[in-house]
Amino acid sequence: MKNKEQLLLEITKHFEGMNKMQAFDMIHQIEILLFYTSAPIQHKHIEQILSSDIQDSQEIDPFYFNVLPNGNFCELVGSNSWIHIYKEYPKRFNLGLWSSYYFKTKFTPLDIKPLTKDHLLSSIKGSEREKSIIEFLQKNKVTTKDKISNQLLLLEL
DSSP: OHHHHHHHHHHHGGGTTOOHHHHHHHHHHHHHHHHHSOSSOOHHHHHHHHHSOOOTTSOSOTTSEEEOTTSOEEEEEEEOSSEEEEEEEOSSOOOSSOOOEEEEETTEEEEEEEOOHHHHHHHHTTSTTHHHHHHHHHHSOTTOBOTTTOOBGGGGO
């Protein structure tokens, strides 16, 4: 038991100076990273995962929720083979007048970003999806929904 406590102290030393939400976000990113690693864990393998794209056959984020740096939760509302889209659920009373969306892609699986045109384009830059997404964004807003199914059209790409 003493070894586990020593290891835990060594790891949490790196969280010094962070607020709790930043630490929770970092722990969530570590969980996702560990999901993709094989056993036994090797540093070289982790470096390869961080520097490469996630394979098509694997989930982008196996947990289907995330904690944002502001402390609010966001839950998966839709996904396809290359993107997961999350909707923020604020702690404060919300009449549903506005919705904040966030996303992760297979190209940046550890980073959750606000779903904006600029963030989306920077995340897919140089990927095989770049051309189709640019064409989509020239015709639609990034959060445009299908009138019948109420799903984001971005998920159909």
